Amino acid sequence: MSQENPTFSNQTNKQAEGRAFRPSATLRARQDQAAQRAFFIFSLLPVLLILFVTVALFFRSWPIISEYGLSDLLFGEVWKPNNGQFGFWPFILGTFWVTAVGVILAVPACLLASIYLAEYAHNRTRSIAKPVLDLLAAIPPVVYGVWGLVAIVPFVDDKLAPLSDRWLGSFSIFSVNQPTGFNVLSAGIVLAVMVAPLIISVMYEIFSTVPNDLRHASLAVGATQWQTIRNIILPQVAPGILAAVVLGASRALGETIAVLMVVGNIPQIPTSIFDSAYPLPALIANNYGEMMSIPLYDAALLSAALVLLVVILIFNILSIIVLQRMTRKK
Amino acid sequence: MSLLRKKHWQRRHLMETFMKFIMRVSLFIVAGALGLILWIVIVRGLPSLSWDMVTKIPEGGYYMGKVGGILNAIIGSAYLAGGGTLLAVLFSVPIALYLKTYLGDSKWGQYVRLSLDVLWGIPSIVYGAFGFALMITIGMRASLLAGIIILAFIELPIMTRAMDEVIRRMPVDLEHAALALGSTKFEVALRVVTRQMLPGITTAILLGFGRGIGDAASVLFTAGYTDRIPTSLMRPTASLPLAVFFQLGSPYPEVQQRGYAAALILTIIVLAVSLGSRWLSARLNKYTIK
Amino acid sequence: MDSHIQVKNLNVYYGKQQALKNINIEIPKNQITTIMGPSGCGKTTLLKTFNRFFELTEDTSLTGEVLVDGKNIYDKDVDVTEVRKVVGLLAQRPSPLPMSIYENIAYGMHIHKMKKDRSEYKAAVRHYLEIAGLWDEVQKRLHDPATSLSIGQQQRLCLARGLAVEPEIILGDEPTSALDPISSQNIESRLIELKQQYTTVIVTHTLRQAKRLADYVIYMYLGEVIEAGPAKEVFSNPKHERTRQYLEGQF
Numbered sequence: 001m002s003q004e005n006p007t008f009s010n011q012t013n014k015q016a017e018g019r020a021f022r023p024s025a026t027l028r029a030r031q032d033q034a035a036q037r038a039f040f041i042f043s044l045l046p047v048l049l050i051l052f053v054t055v056a057l058f059f060r061s062w063p064i065i066s067e068y069g070l071s072d073l074l075f076g077e078v079w080k081p082n083n084g085q086f087g088f089w090p091f092i093l094g095t096f097w098v099t100a101v102g103v104i105l106a107v108p109a110c111l112l113a114s115i116y117l118a119e120y121a122h123n124r125t126r127s128i129a130k131p132v133l134d135l136l137a138a139i140p141p142v143v144y145g146v147w148g149l150v151a152i153v154p155f156v157d158d159k160l161a162p163l164s165d166r167w168l169g170s171f172s173i174f175s176v177n178q179p180t181g182f183n184v185l186s187a188g189i190v191l192a193v194m195v196a197p198l199i200i201s202v203m204y205e206i207f208s209t210v211p212n213d214l215r216h217a218s219l220a221v222g223a224t225q226w227q228t229i230r231n232i233i234l235p236q237v238a239p240g241i242l243a244a245v246v247l248g249a250s251r252a253l254g255e256t257i258a259v260l261m262v263v264g265n266i267p268q269i270p271t272s273i274f275d276s277a278y279p280l281p282a283l284i285a286n287n288y289g290e291m292m293s294i295p296l297y298d299a300a301l302l303s304a305a306l307v308l309l310v311v312i313l314i315f316n317i318l319s320i321i322v323l324q325r326m327t328r329k330k
Numbered sequence: 331m332s333l334l335r336k337k338h339w340q341r342r343h344l345m346e347t348f349m350k351f352i353m354r355v356s357l358f359i360v361a362g363a364l365g366l367i368l369w370i371v372i373v374r375g376l377p378s379l380s381w382d383m384v385t386k387i388p389e390g391g392y393y394m395g396k397v398g399g400i401l402n403a404i405i406g407s408a409y410l411a412g413g414g415t416l417l418a419v420l421f422s423v424p425i426a427l428y429l430k431t432y433l434g435d436s437k438w439g440q441y442v443r444l445s446l447d448v449l450w451g452i453p454s455i456v457y458g459a460f461g462f463a464l465m466i467t468i469g470m471r472a473s474l475l476a477g478i479i480i481l482a483f484i485e486l487p488i489m490t491r492a493m494d495e496v497i498r499r500m501p502v503d504l505e506h507a508a509l510a511l512g513s514t515k516f517e518v519a520l521r522v523v524t525r526q527m528l529p530g531i532t533t534a535i536l537l538g539f540g541r542g543i544g545d546a547a548s549v550l551f552t553a554g555y556t557d558r559i560p561t562s563l564m565r566p567t568a569s570l571p572l573a574v575f576f577q578l579g580s581p582y583p584e585v586q587q588r589g590y591a592a593a594l595i596l597t598i599i600v601l602a603v604s605l606g607s608r609w610l611s612a613r614l615n616k617y618t619i620k
Numbered sequence: 621m622d623s624h625i626q627v628k629n630l631n632v633y634y635g636k637q638q639a640l641k642n643i644n645i646e647i648p649k650n651q652i653t654t655i656m657g658p659s660g661c662g663k664t665t666l667l668k669t670f671n672r673f674f675e676l677t678e679d680t681s682l683t684g685e686v687l688v689d690g691k692n693i694y695d696k697d698v699d700v701t702e703v704r705k706v707v708g709l710l711a712q713r714p715s716p717l718p719m720s721i722y723e724n725i726a727y728g729m730h731i732h733k734m735k736k737d738r739s740e741y742k743a744a745v746r747h748y749l750e751i752a753g754l755w756d757e758v759q760k761r762l763h764d765p766a767t768s769l770s771i772g773q774q775q776r777l778c779l780a781r782g783l784a785v786e787p788e789i790i791l792g793d794e795p796t797s798a799l800d801p802i803s804s805q806n807i808e809s810r811l812i813e814l815k816q817q818y819t820t821v822i823v824t825h826t827l828r829q830a831k832r833l834a835d836y837v838i839y840m841y842l843g844e845v846i847e848a849g850p851a852k853e854v855f856s857n858p859k860h861e862r863t864r865q866y867l868e869g870q871f
Contacts, residue, residue, distance in 0.1 A: 032514035039428035043438070045421060046445040046490075049483060053452065053460045060463040109356040116353035123678055129357065131608060136364045138604040139597065140544025142571040146593045147367045149578065150374055193363045200360065212676075213715040217778070220671065221728030221785045222705030226346045231727070236718055247451070254453020256547040257575060281455040281547070288462070288551055298466065305459035309452065316451040320444055328435070342731075343699070 054309060061303030064296050073303060079267050081290075086300040088307065090267045094184075094277035095308075097270050098259060099252045101188025102195060107245055109192075110199040117200070118207035119215075119229055137197035145261035148190040153262050156189070157181025161274055176274045182264035185273040190262055191252045199248040202323065206240035207233065209326055240326045243319035250315035254308060256281035280304050368597070375594025378587035384595065388557045393577075395584030400592050403573035405559050407596075409474055410549060410569055411542035414481025418489050418538055421482075423531065426493035430500070431519040443494070449487035457484050458551035465552065475563040477553030484548060485538035492537050496530025497523055529614035536607030540600050546571035570596045624649040624789060624819040625670060630684035632665055632674065639665045641843045643684070647836070652811060652820040654830040654851075657840035658866070663823040666840065667791050670821065671707040672700050688789070705732060708787035710795040714774035716766035717781075721758050724766045724777055725749065728785035744784060752780035753810060772803025779810060790814070792822040796829065808833060827867065831855060839863045 076087025168174035218228040264276025386399035433439030461480040554566030577589030623646035632640035668674035749755040796804035834851040858864040
C-alpha cells in the first residue's frame, strides 16, 4: 500500500490524513498533542493553588512573624492588639479543645454506624442512609449554627451542665464554672454532627475494600459476624480508620461559622468542657472588620490563618495518602 | 447424636446482639440529627417567613424590626454561587477529562488527585483569608467578583472529584473500543468520555452550587455585605448565610426571627439542590453504559 | 444407606429467579459425594445451602429442609455459627486470614473456645497441620504470614483450619480448581484419607476428578437433580439419558 504513497509526500499533502503512518504529521495527532498540553496546564491549577494560598498567606503574615518571632506569636498568652500584644496560645488551645471534644463524640458513633452499614445493613437500609448522610453533609454551616444556638446551647446549659456538676464536678474537665451554655461542649456536639457524614462515608469505603473471601473464611469456621469484624476486619482496616479520624479532625479544626455561634468567644484557656473558648477560625472571622485599623492586626489574623492552614495541610496530606493507598489496593 | 446444639446464650452471641444494637442506635442518632436540625429550622423559621421576606430588599429601619426582606441576600447568593459554579466548571471539566483520558493512575494523576483532595480539605475561612490577602495586595475592595473567584476555588476540587469518581467507573472496554477504531485520546475525551460524564457533570454542578451558596466564612471577607442588589461585578453583595448570621446577632427579636426565616430559606434551597441532583443523576444515568 | 445430610423439597430463589428446583437427595455418611453438572446448574448453590452460606448473598430465599443428622439447619432455634462449625468449607480459592500460619489454624478454635491453654492449642495446631500434610513444610516458620505460602500450601492450610474446629462434614467448592496438578493431587489424596472420619461433599466440574474421588454422585442440570446414586452405578450405567450424554460428552 505504501508504494503509491511515499512517506515524504505527506508534507505537501496535509489533508491526506490516515494514509501516512507517521502519526506526528497528521492534523488529528497534532490536535491531540495540543489538547494534551492544554489539559496539562489545567491540571497544574490544583497543585499551584495550594502553593499559592500558602505563599500568599505567608507573605502577608511575614511583617508580624519577623517582628515578634513565631514562638512568641504561637505561645504568647495575651491578646491585646491595641497594645501590640498578639498571643495565639488561648486560641490555639481553644481550637484544640473544641476539635478534640467534637472528634471524641463523633468517632465511636461513626465507627459503629459505618460498621453497621458496611457489614450488617440490607441494601434497603443503605439506600436510605446514603441520601440522609448526603443531606446532612449538604446543610450549610450557618444552619448548623442556628441549630446549635436554638437546641444545643440551651440543652447543654439546662440539662448537661447541672448533671455534670452534680456527678462529675470533682473532675476539673467536667466542672461548671460559668453560667451559659456557650462553651466547648456545645461547639463539640455541633462539630460532631457536622463531621459525621464525612467520617462515616470514608470509613464505609474503607470497610468495602476488605475482600469478601476474608469474611467468608472466618464465617466458614463458625465465627459470629462480630467476631469476624473484631478479629479479622478491624485489624485489616485500622490504618484507614485512623486516617478517617484525622481527616474528620482536620475538617473540624477549620470549621468557622457554626462554632463561632455557640462557643462563647472568650479569649481564655479553657480547663473544662463547660468553659467558653475562642478558636482560631472564630478569631479570624470576628475581627475582619477592624483588621485595617490597628497596625499589624491584619498580619496577625492572616498568620492565624496560616497556622491553621499548615496544621490542616499536614493532617490532610497524611490521611489522604493512607486512604489513597488503601483504596487503590482493591 | 447431633452436634447441632440449640441457639444458646453464650457470651459471644450476647456480644453479637449487643454490638448490633448499639450500632443501630449510633446510626439512628446520626440520622436523627438530620431530622432534629430540619425540625428546629422549620419550627423557628416558618412563623416569620412571609412573602415580603423573599420579594423585598431591606427598607429603612429594617434592622430594627421594620419592613423589608432579604431579596438582596437571595439574589446576591444566587449570583455568587452561580458565578462561582460557572467559573469552576470551566476548569474542573478539563481537569476531570485529563485525569481520565490521559493520566489514569499515573504518578502525575495521583498528585493531581491528592492536591484536589487536599484543596477540598482547606477550610473556607482560610480561602477567605487568602482572598483578603490578595485583595489588600492588589488594592481591590470587597466585591461580587472577588466572592465569585474565591467560591470557584472552593468549589473546584469538589466538582472535579465528583466528576472524576463518576467517569472512573466507566468501563475500560468503552475507551478501548474507541481507541481501536483509530480515535486519538482527545477524540475519546471529547466524544466518549464527555457523554459518559454527563450525569457526573450535573451532579458536580449541583454539589458545587450547594456548597457555594451555603458558604459564609469566605464571602465574609471577599464579597462584603450590602442592602442593595448588586448591579456590577465590582460592587459588594449580600449573601444568605451572612443574612442569617448578622440578623441572629441583632438584639431585636423581630430581626432574629427573620434570621431564622432566612435560615429556613437557605435550607430549603440547599436541600432542593441536593435532592435535585440525586433525581437528575438517576435520570441521566439511564443513558450511560455501566 | 446411612445418610448424613438429607435434603427435602428444597427450592432456592435469587430474587424472583429460581436457582434450585425441588431438590430431594440424601448424602451418605463418611463417604465422598461429588456434585457434577455443567456450569450454572446450581451445584455451588446447593453446596452453599449446606452451611447456610447462601444467606450471605442478599435477596435470596429458600423453602424446604436441609437436615443434618435429622435436624433441619434452617429451623429458627438453630445457631448458624454452630452449623458452620459442624459443616466446614474448603473454598474455590484458598483464603488465608491476614495472620500467621499458626494463628490461621488456631483462629477457629479460639472463636469456639475449644482448648484450655497455650500448650493444647500448640498441640492441636501441629496435629491439624500434620493431617493436612503441611507440618513438615511449615514447622520452622509457623509465625510467618500465611500469605507467604504457595497457593497449594495455602489450600492445605485452609483444609487444616477447617478441620481444626472439628467438623463432621467437609464441603469442597471446586477446591482444586485454582491449584496446579501436583497440589491438586495432594488435596485429593488428603480428602480420600479423611473420608473415614468425615462426610465429604465436593462440587467439581472435571469428570475425571469426580471419578477419582466419588463414592456417591449427584448430577445436576438447570437447577434440578437429574440423577443421584452410588458412583459405580452412575458411571457405568446411568439411568437418565441426560446423565449419559454428560458422561460421554466429556471424553
